[in-house]
Amino acid sequence: MSTATELNSRFAIADFLGFEDIAEGFTVANVTTRFGTARVALQGAHVMTYQPAGHPPLIWLSKFAKFAPGKSIRGGVPLCWPWFGAHATDAKLPGHGFARTVPWQLADARVLPDHRVRLEFELIQTEATRAQWPHACTARNIVTVGPELELELATTNTGNAPFELGQALHTYFEIGDIRKTTITGLANCDFIDKVDGSARKAQHGAVSFTQETDRVYLGTHGHCEIHDPVLGRRIVITSTGSRSTVVWNPWNEKADKMGDFGTDGWTAMVCVETANAVEDVIQLAPGATHRMVAQYRSVKY
Numbered sequence: 001m002s003t004a005t006e007l008n009s010r011f012a013i014a015d016f017l018g019f020e021d022i023a024e025g026f027t028v029a030n031v032t033t034r035f036g037t038a039r040v041a042l043q044g045a046h047v048m049t050y051q052p053a054g055h056p057p058l059i060w061l062s063k064f065a066k067f068a069p070g071k072s073i074r075g076g077v078p079l080c081w082p083w084f085g086a087h088a089t090d091a092k093l094p095g096h097g098f099a100r101t102v103p104w105q106l107a108d109a110r111v112l113p114d115h116r117v118r119l120e121f122e123l124i125q126t127e128a129t130r131a132q133w134p135h136a137c138t139a140r141n142i143v144t145v146g147p148e149l150e151l152e153l154a155t156t157n158t159g160n161a162p163f164e165l166g167q168a169l170h171t172y173f174e175i176g177d178i179r180k181t182t183i184t185g186l187a188n189c190d191f192i193d194k195v196d197g198s199a200r201k202a203q204h205g206a207v208s209f210t211q212e213t214d215r216v217y218l219g220t221h222g223h224c225e226i227h228d229p230v231l232g233r234r235i236v237i238t239s240t241g242s243r244s245t246v247v248w249n250p251w252n253e254k255a256d257k258m259g260d261f262g263t264d265g266w267t268a269m270v271c272v273e274t275a276n277a278v279e280d281v282i283q284l285a286p287g288a289t290h291r292m293v294a295q296y297r298s299v300k301y
């Protein structure tokens with residue numbers, strides 16, 4: 001039986017939720033609500049698309065994204081977990097951790113009384129994941145599709161020793177043109193500028209884009225907005241349990257080298273990542289749960 005057939009027999013909800021194998025070994029959940037639609041891959045519990053009704057897509061997915069077991073998807077909401085960026089001590093381990101390229105299982109799917117649809121995924125741990133991350137824990141990604149998209153990444157320490165957790169909802173947002181886009185809500189925060197030797201700088205005013213941009217903003221406040229005069233909307237991002245915000249656009253040369261952006265894909269995306277990274281990583285005590293929650297909303301001008 002294919003994974004989609006199995007999931008359809010356990011979790012399908014007429015008019016709201018169905019499953020489909022879109023490539024060999026690659027299954028997705030298709031969510032339809034009166035508020036909008038979404039597609040979520042079982043690999044990585046990865047939100048691939050979300051479009052609020054009557055609005056342009058909120059989430060960018062590369063036309064050249066590859067859907068294959070073990071490959072990360074260019075676009076959507078990759079989960080960086082349990083570390084962000086390069087591993088602190090072992091350069092052989094995958095950048096941004098392994099959560100985005102391993103299978104997750106669907107633990108629950110339901111229509112809420114207010115007609116939103118909620119999917120709850122749990123990371124499947126194997127010998128291979130334990131070899132990279134020896135700490136006893138669970139990870140859940142709870143995805144709620146409604147007039148806004150909500151993600152909750154919950155990590156519980158089920159062992160006897162504390163551990164350090166780095167993470168990000170590495171969300172690719174769809175925009176009209178990066179060169180005309182600005183981001184507010186980060187003014188007066190310090191950031192680590194990864195395209196300038198990781199120099200620490202202070203942000204003055206709104207963030208705008210004229211070149212490759214790769215920054216980790218520190219001590220951020222859980223509210224920022226992407227202003228998009230080309231699509232005629234702003235995207236409002238609110239969060240809790242997050243103290244860092246990563247802002248990334250590869251610009252043309254780097255995007256060309258990455259191979260899965262196409263020629264001008266980089267102009268139509270910006271990553272604004274709800275995160276706990278660098279000095280904002282979480283120390284998780286035995287028995288404790290950390291919840292990082294983000295909501296994304298499209299507001300027309």
Ligand SMILES: O=P(O)(O)OC[C@H]1O[C@@H](O)[C@H](O)[C@@H](O)[C@@H]1O
Pocket residue numbers: 072095096170194214215246248273
């Ligand atoms: O190509 P990846 O592994 O998905 O990473 C994309 C980018 O992700 C961002 O979060 C990082 O700050 C960048 O340095 C990185 O290039």
